[in-house]
Amino acid sequence: MSLKPQFIPLNTFPDVESKGIIIERSAVEDLELERIGTAHRDNYHLFFILEQGSGIFEVDFRQHPIVSPSVIYIQPYQVHRGISFKDGRFTIILINGENLDPDYLDVLKKIAPAAPLLLQPESFEVISDAIAVCLRMKTFKRKLSYSILKNSCHALIGFIISEFLNDSSPIDPPDRSAVIMSNFKCLLEEKFALEKNPGYYAEQLNISTAYLNECAKKATGYTVSNHIQERIILEAKRLLFHSSKSVKEIASQLGYEDYSYFSRLFNKSTGMTALTFRKKSFE
Structure with a gap:
């Protein structure tokens, strides 16, 4: 019998200097599979955009096979882990609730828990362009650079949320x-x-x-x-x-x-x- 922790591991926001928002692009081979393969919670919002390759995520006892291009939203304190990934690359956005637009936060509460979303080509093109802008903004060291990065990431997050809404919302307004x-x-x-x-x-x-x-x-x-x-x-x-x-x-x-x-x-x-x-x- 394997030993389990007394508490479900909780990841807190990893970088104080980031001021509550992080965007990173990485390759699958760079993943710390042992760490992300252990079930855990995060105290922040996580958007995982799979740009190439495939994998399997487990969120609250449900396994979700994913293929690119797709996006997964993990709400704070959901228990999740990465089971497997094959090839390709991905972008992650980490943002805490204090830095998330209040309107976006309200929508995320209503659509969560959300299943992984397969992106249509035109939507993925917009997201890819927005990711490129955000990553470029990270390299600039000038006045207002953080505000510019935050606003760029907010635009990207807003578009991703709109994609979830388009996928799940009925044509008629809710009663x-x-x-x-x-x-x-x-x-x-x-x-x-x-x-x-x-x-x-x-x-x-x-x-x-x-x-x-x-x-x-x-x-x-x-x-x-x-x-x-x-x-x-x-x-x-x-x-x-x-x-x-x-x-x-x-x-x-x-x-x-x-x-x-x-x-x-x-x-x-x-x-x-x-x-x-x-x-x-x-x-």
Whole structure:
């Protein structure tokens, strides 16, 4: 049995001098496969643009084969790792929330988690040109150079986000139920470990619990309680799979002082006990 860390490894922003935004182009052979192959979280937003080659990313237990040209967006604190890469080159953009345009940040919260996006030739051409501009800006050492680089990267990020929106957004504008569910999911992402009561979310959204449930069922087919439970179970799986914390410690971290209740909830949701799920992760 391999040893697992007590906590899921967390990568913090790697370069203080970068002031919260980094763009780098590299070749696949330069990747530190052992490091990126270990499941981890980042406390920043990551855009991985695969310009040549292919590979496999795993994000929250789902493996995503990718081929160029494509882009992957990893939101902060998602558990992910690179399983394999073959040939080619890629560009990464790292940016922390404080440096991300507030409008972009709001959209990213609503579209996440996002599957890898295969880029159409004309879109990839625009992205490639924008990457070239950003990398060129890095070489200039003059007044306002950081602001110019930041604005260039923001333009690139904005275009990438627009591509995700074009790929996922329906032709018709979203109805009220879809808007409410989008806002609910953003709130849930922040509060799931503390707030389990649908009434709390309804109150924060200034609507009744019954109406929130109605919107949830219309937009997704599931109740608010189902969504809350699903998010909790995802976090439990992350901790069971990627850390050595005991089930009791995980239950407590997720806001359950009643360990037996949490165990029954996990079993009901997954069809197996938490310990069985952990055992499978070692196989």
